[in-house]
Amino acid sequence: MTLPTWMPTIVEAIYFIAAVLFIWGLKRMSSPRTARTGIVWAGAGMAAAIIVTFFLPGMHNLGWMIAAIVIGVVLSWIVGRRVPMTAMPQMVALFNGMGGGAAAAIGAVELIKFNAALKLVPDTSPIQPEAWADVAGRLGTTELVLAFVGVLIGAVSFTGSLIAFAKLQGWMDRRFVFPLQRWVNLAIFAAAVVCGALALAAGIEGHAFEWGLLIGFIVLSLVFGIAMTLPIGGADMPVVISMYNAFTGLAVAFEGFVLQNEAMIIAGMVVGAAGTLLTQLMAKAMNRSLGNVLFSNFGGGGGAAQQEIAGALKPIDASDAAVMMAYAERVAIVPGYGMAVAQAQHKIWEFARLLIDRGVKVKFAIHPVAGRMPGHMNVLLAEAGVPYDLIEDMDDINPEFPNTDVALVIGANDVVNPVARTDKNSPIYGMPILDVARAKNVIVIKRGRGKGFAGIENALFYADNTRMLYGDGQAAASGLVAGLKTLDG
Amino acid sequence: MITGFLALYIFMLAAFTGYEIISRVPVILHTPLMSGSNFVHGIVLVGAMVALGHAETPIEIAIGVAAVLLAAGNVAGGYVVTERMLEMFKASKPAASQSAEKMR
Numbered sequence: 001m002t003l004p005t006w007m008p009t010i011v012e013a014i015y016f017i018a019a020v021l022f023i024w025g026l027k028r029m030s031s032p033r034t035a036r037t038g039i040v041w042a043g044a045g046m047a048a049a050i051i052v053t054f055f056l057p058g059m060h061n062l063g064w065m066i067a068a069i070v071i072g073v074v075l076s077w078i079v080g081r082r083v084p085m086t087a088m089p090q091m092v093a094l095f096n097g098m099g100g101g102a103a104a105a106i107g108a109v110e111l112i113k114f115n116a117a118l119k120l121v122p123d124t125s126p127i128q129p130e131a132w133a134d135v136a137g138r139l140g141t142t143e144l145v146l147a148f149v150g151v152l153i154g155a156v157s158f159t160g161s162l163i164a165f166a167k168l169q170g171w172m173d174r175r176f177v178f179p180l181q182r183w184v185n186l187a188i189f190a191a192a193v194v195c196g197a198l199a200l201a202a203g204i205e206g207h208a209f210e211w212g213l214l215i216g217f218i219v220l221s222l223v224f225g226i227a228m229t230l231p232i233g234g235a236d237m238p239v240v241i242s243m244y245n246a247f248t249g250l251a252v253a254f255e256g257f258v259l260q261n262e263a264m265i266i267a268g269m270v271v272g273a274a275g276t277l278l279t280q281l282m283a284k285a286m287n288r289s290l291g292n293v294l295f296s297n298f299g300g301g302g303g304a305a306q307q308e309i310a311g312a313l314k315p316i317d318a319s320d321a322a323v324m325m326a327y328a329e330r331v332a333i334v335p336g337y338g339m340a341v342a343q344a345q346h347k348i349w350e351f352a353r354l355l356i357d358r359g360v361k362v363k364f365a366i367h368p369v370a371g372r373m374p375g376h377m378n379v380l381l382a383e384a385g386v387p388y389d390l391i392e393d394m395d396d397i398n399p400e401f402p403n404t405d406v407a408l409v410i411g412a413n414d415v416v417n418p419v420a421r422t423d424k425n426s427p428i429y430g431m432p433i434l435d436v437a438r439a440k441n442v443i444v445i446k447r448g449r450g451k452g453f454a455g456i457e458n459a460l461f462y463a464d465n466t467r468m469l470y471g472d473g474q475a476a477a478s479g480l481v482a483g484l485k486t487l488d489g
Numbered sequence: 490m491i492t493g494f495l496a497l498y499i500f501m502l503a504a505f506t507g508y509e510i511i512s513r514v515p516v517i518l519h520t521p522l523m524s525g526s527n528f529v530h531g532i533v534l535v536g537a538m539v540a541l542g543h544a545e546t547p548i549e550i551a552i553g554v555a556a557v558l559l560a561a562g563n564v565a566g567g568y569v570v571t572e573r574m575l576e577m578f579k580a581s582k583p584a585a586s587q588s589a590e591k592m593r
Contacts, residue, residue: 091566
């Protein structure tokens with residue numbers, strides 16, 4: 001197939017338009033009113049960029065290419081369509097990991113080609129300039145450095161995201177901690193860097209490097225991604241996923257430079273920067289620094305003696321709880337991820353509407369990291385049809401808790417644990433929490449006596465003004481609705 | 490050909506653009522936006538196609554196919570997930586105003 005000579009120019013022009021559309025799309029996604037059209041614009045840019053790439057000169061393996069695209073698109077499309085909204089965070093992790101893996105694979109292919117070409121150059125010292133010039137044209141020093149860095153970052157993002165996915169999906173034990181873990185991880189990282197640096201130094205000088213060095217570099221990078229993510233507790237996963245999202249962006253930008261592809265450079269860099277900022281915002285919402293998230297083994301049991309919690313758990317049944325709230329003046333509903341998992345948001349909203357009809361003032365109190373990521377709970381409540389004006393952020397609702405007659409906690413745990421304020425030895429000490437403990441009465445819907453995602457006892461559950469309503473979120477919410485209805489009936 | 494400082498300028502301007510886009514976003518949009526940016530780096534598919542398109546040996550082709558497969562998954566999955574999340578915002582808007590009226 002021969003292509004007209006102006007084709008590369010068309011391709012370049014489309015790449016430019018795609019880059020504009022990505023930025024425009026992300027810009028629109030940053031406001032609730034225009035968010036929906038944003039993804040469509042970005043999608044149009046993406047589709048155009050992918051189609052014109054087929055028309056670049058000298059493309060081979062088109063059969064393989066089309067097959068791989070069709071399989072990848074169809075599988076992800078089906079999975080992405082089918083998963084429940086609650087599983088969205090791990091889906092982001094999964095798809096992000098795939099992007100990181102792709103970036104690393106691109107770097108690997110380019111480095112293999114480069115080294116294979118170098119192997120054909122007679123290895124004399126100094127290198128004969130005429131033999132070297134042809135190979136050096138493929139990858140200059142900057143490209144070589146960025147190719148290696150891109151492989152490292154992309155590989156870490158790949159395996160790290162897959163571990164994050166497995167953890168959020170509940171496929172893996174939540175923590176994997178052993179003594180001197182940090183030093184082991186550091187050693188793995190250092191070994192990867194040494195392998196990469198040796199190969200890189202040889203490549204820059206014009207000497208072919210041993211394949212073992214490249215293989216070692218890639219394998220160690222992949223292992224480091226796993227080792228780095230294993231000790232991080234589930235509660236910190238959103239921050240980690242966001243960080244890997246930024247990593248993938250950077251890897252894409254670097255490999256884009258290696259391939260001299262402007263659309264990849266710009267899109268990758270925009271995501272790298274946006275992802276970094278987003279990671280900081282998330283870490284800040286949890287009052288933790290990024291270093292703290294990565295290296296403190298959060299929720300690893302604390303180590304130091306935590307304060308004993310005195311008191312007993314006092315159960316309540318659904319009809320009593322319903323009556324208590326029916327005659328209250330103000331009720332605050334504090335939903336957590338547990339509510340979403342139980343798919344109880346629709347029932348809870350039904351219950352809230354019945355309360356509103358009785359003249360009770362109902363508010364939904366959302367912790368910044370309720371659910372699994374900032375804004376995740378808002379999405380889930382929006383799905384159930386809860387209007388925006390009933391949803392309050394932590395800073396707005398916290399002063400109102402002392403005037404709240406009943407706080408109904410459903411499926412939230414760590415974000416309402418007063419230990420974060422009182423116990424300096426607790427791993428969550430200093431994390432901003434919803435001040436539920438200051439409400440006049442607290443009802444906690446909970447499946448059993450288990451601990452939260454962070455693995456810490458919750459002092460709120462043992463407080464004098466707290467009653468436990470045991471049961472699955474969905475069943476408990478149905479019980480509350482039934483309780484209200486008998487009251488009216 | 491992008492070289493040296495020109496590349497640095499592109500990196501720098503793109504980084505500021507990304508930073509600016511996110512810096513004034515309400516918390517409720519953090520998750521969709523993260524998902525959206527996850528979709529945008531799916532542009533890696535274009536690079537994967539180029540790498541596979543110029544692959545010659547079986548090992549290069551194998552890694553190239555893996556790259557295209559993974560990148561295609563990133564693109565399609567990223568789009569679907571983001572679209573589904575943002576759909577919620579459309580559905581909730583009229584519902585919000587309706588029930589707000591009901592309450593009065």
